[in-house]
Amino acid sequence: MPLLGGLARVGSRIDRAWQMVGLDPHRYAQRQPERAERLAVWLLGVGATVGYGALYYIFAALLLTWEEVQPWGPEVDKGWLTLAFMCATLTGAGVSPLAGRLVDRGRGRWLLSGGMALGALSLLLLASAQSYWVFLIAWLGLGIAEGCCLYEPCFSFVTRTTHERARVNITRITLVAGFASTLAYPAGAFLSEALGWRGAVLCFAGAVALIGLPAMFAGATMLECCPEDSHTPEHRAGDRAAFVAARARPEFWLILIAFSLIGLAYGLVLTHIMPILTDRGLGLGQAVLAASMFGPMQVLGRLAMMLAGHRASGMRVAVGAFAGIACAIAVLLVVVPMAPGAVFGFALLFGASFGLVSILKPVVMAEVLGRRSFGMIAGFMAVPFLIVASLSPQAGALLWRIGGYDLALCVALAAACLAFGVLLALAVRLRRPG
Numbered sequence: 001m002p003l004l005g006g007l008a009r010v011g012s013r014i015d016r017a018w019q020m021v022g023l024d025p026h027r028y029a030q031r032q033p034e035r036a037e038r039l040a041v042w043l044l045g046v047g048a049t050v051g052y053g054a055l056y057y058i059f060a061a062l063l064l065t066w067e068e069v070q071p072w073g074p075e076v077d078k079g080w081l082t083l084a085f086m087c088a089t090l091t092g093a094g095v096s097p098l099a100g101r102l103v104d105r106g107r108g109r110w111l112l113s114g115g116m117a118l119g120a121l122s123l124l125l126l127a128s129a130q131s132y133w134v135f136l137i138a139w140l141g142l143g144i145a146e147g148c149c150l151y152e153p154c155f156s157f158v159t160r161t162t163h164e165r166a167r168v169n170i171t172r173i174t175l176v177a178g179f180a181s182t183l184a185y186p187a188g189a190f191l192s193e194a195l196g197w198r199g200a201v202l203c204f205a206g207a208v209a210l211i212g213l214p215a216m217f218a219g220a221t222m223l224e225c226c227p228e229d230s231h232t233p234e235h236r237a238g239d240r241a242a243f244v245a246a247r248a249r250p251e252f253w254l255i256l257i258a259f260s261l262i263g264l265a266y267g268l269v270l271t272h273i274m275p276i277l278t279d280r281g282l283g284l285g286q287a288v289l290a291a292s293m294f295g296p297m298q299v300l301g302r303l304a305m306m307l308a309g310h311r312a313s314g315m316r317v318a319v320g321a322f323a324g325i326a327c328a329i330a331v332l333l334v335v336v337p338m339a340p341g342a343v344f345g346f347a348l349l350f351g352a353s354f355g356l357v358s359i360l361k362p363v364v365m366a367e368v369l370g371r372r373s374f375g376m377i378a379g380f381m382a383v384p385f386l387i388v389a390s391l392s393p394q395a396g397a398l399l400w401r402i403g404g405y406d407l408a409l410c411v412a413l414a415a416a417c418l419a420f421g422v423l424l425a426l427a428v429r430l431r432r433p434g
Contacts, residue, residue, distance in 0.1 A: 036222045037162065041169045043219030044154060045176030047116065050212030051149050052180035053187070054204040055119045055142050059085045060181075061188025065197045072132040080132060082393060084139040089390035091143030092150075093383045099153040100379020104239050108157035108375075109220035115148025116213040123205035127198045149216060151177075152386075155362040156378040159371060161223040167314065167363050171306045174359055178299045242373035247380070251368050254426040259361050260384040261419035262322055266354050267392030268412040269329060270294075272405070279405045280336045282343060290347045297351025305356060314363035315427050321360060322423050324353030326416035333409040361385075368430065 066081055102111045122141030129135040147153070154173065159166040191200035246252050269276065277287035305317060328350035335342045362378060369377055399408040 037165070037169070040219040040222035041158070041162075041172050042176065043215045043222075044112075044158070045173040047112070047212045047216030047219060048150065048154055048173055048177040049180045049183070050207050050215070051116060051119065051146075052151075052177055053184035054123065054208045054212065055146055056150065057181045057184035058123075058188060058201070058204055059139075061184050062192060062197050062200065065188075065192045065200075069197060071197070072129075072135065076132045084136045086390045086394070087136065088139040088143030088146065089386055091140050092147035093386035093390070095144050095147030096152055096382035096386065097376070097379040099148055100156055100375035100377070100382075103153060103156045103160055103375030103379075104373055106224070108153070108160070109217060109224045111153055112149045112157060112220045113213055113217040115145045115150075115153070116208055116216050118148065119145035120205050120208040120213065123201055123208065127201040127205065151358055152378060152382040153375075156375045157220065158223065159362050159366050159374050159378075163371065166366060167359075168306060170359050170362060171302050174302050174355070175299060175306070178295060178302065178355065182295050239373040239376065242370070243376040243380075246369045246373065246377050249369070251426060251429070252377075254422055254429075255365060255368065256381050256384060258322070258419045258422040258426065259357070259381070260388050261415045261422065262325060262357060263385050263388045264392060264395075265329065265412045265416035265419060266325055266350075266357070267389050268396045268399070268408055268415070269332070269350070270354075271393040272396045272400070272408065275400075276332070276405050276409070277343065280332065280340070280343070282336075282340055286340065286343065290343045293344065293347040294351040294354070297348050298355025301352030301355040302359060304352075305359065314360055314367050315423075315430065317356060318360040318364050319420070319423055319427055321353040321356040322416065322420040324349050325357075326413065326420050328353065329409060329413045329416055333406070333413060368426075 063078070063081060067078060070076065099111055102108070119142060122138050122145055125141065126135065126138035129138055151174075155166075155170050158169050158173070162169050187203075188200055191203050195203070273291050274287055277290060278284065282290070301321075308317075328346050331342055331346045331349070336346060361381075362374075365377060365381065366374060396408050399405075399411055
């Protein structure tokens with residue numbers, strides 16, 4: 001691939017520059033591997049935090065400003081704006097299989113850092129957009145960047161490079177990146193008020209280029225430990241054979257179905273959470289307070305999982321998390337209209353369970369399907385998951401028009417229960433001898 005070859009040539013120059021100034025992450029990793037791994041994981045966490053805040057949450061952070069300012073004319077309403085965001089997510093889904101193959105070929109650090117670089121350039125294009133079509137093209141670029149450097153490719157890279165330690169390393173990354181929305185929303189509001197939305201986007205681009213990109217590159221360089229034969233035709237053929245073998249197993253499709261369904265369930269709730277809560281009879285202040293608990297509860301759930309260590313398998317924790325999401329939706333549907341105070345129980349259960357799902361997806365895949373050809377497996381499985389995520393806002397709006405938010409919550413509850421049933425069937429299948 002010419003692009004990949006160009007990235008590799010640029011990367012070799014960056015490696016020499018690191019060495020000239022005495023900052024060689026790869027050599028540091030060779031001298032002190034355990035300390036380097038811990039530092040690398042925290043650096044990847046910083047990179048993922050900046051990446052999610054600037055490439056993903058920036059849309060929600062600036063949506064109200066774009067609606068008020070109407071920089072591309074009054075005909076470009078919320079529907080057109082959200083269409084661009086949906087196209088970005090679908091583009092990220094399309095990129096995922098290729099990203100997974102690049103991780104398997106030992107190109108992970110160039111994939112992650114290249115995605116961050118493309119994200120910074122796309123933000124510069126977004127800041128200069130004078131028409132809706134340039135705005136749309138910028139979001140397509142951001143979608144490609146998301147598919148190259150956010151959770152899915154990052155977790156595949158960490159799983160491939162740190163093996164049995166991947167679970168705790170992924171948890172550490174999400175402990176940091178879980179605060180991305182907490183940082184992005186107030187930053188977007190403050191910067192757009194002080195500098196205008198174009199100035200705010202330029203600041204986000206600067207954060208990606210000056211913080212996210214160096215952190216992602218340095219962290220990935222320390223972890224890049226794939227064997228040299230990963231570039232040979234024999235190794236690639238072995239990866240392809242392992243992927244085909246994994247895809248032929250029923251467990252592969254059960255994992256794909258279960259996580260896609262749970263993605264639909266919490267996508268329907270999260271993307272409409274404020275109107276759903278007010279529709280349940282809560283005041284605006286109560287709704288804001290309940291929704292603001294999601295972030296801290298995600299971190300709390302991840303901390304609990306990290307403290308538990310390997311005493312509970314990823315599959316058992318996943319079954320519990322799926323059950324927690326289903327129970328939380330049931331509380332929101334049935335209990336909250338009668339007892340509004342129960343909304344805080346919903347927020348605690350939903351936030352903690354939801355916070356575990358992003359960690360558990362790669363963990364369960366590695367436990368069940370193995371780590372060979374993991375990038376290709378994860379990239380393939382990311383496609384339906386991301387498609388569901390991109391369509392859930394429109395699906396929720398359609399269900400609301402048909403039968404109100406009661407219908408939307410019933411569909412979300414059905415999807416969560418079905419996801420729980422599928423995952424439980426997989427767990428039972430794995431416990432059978434032979």
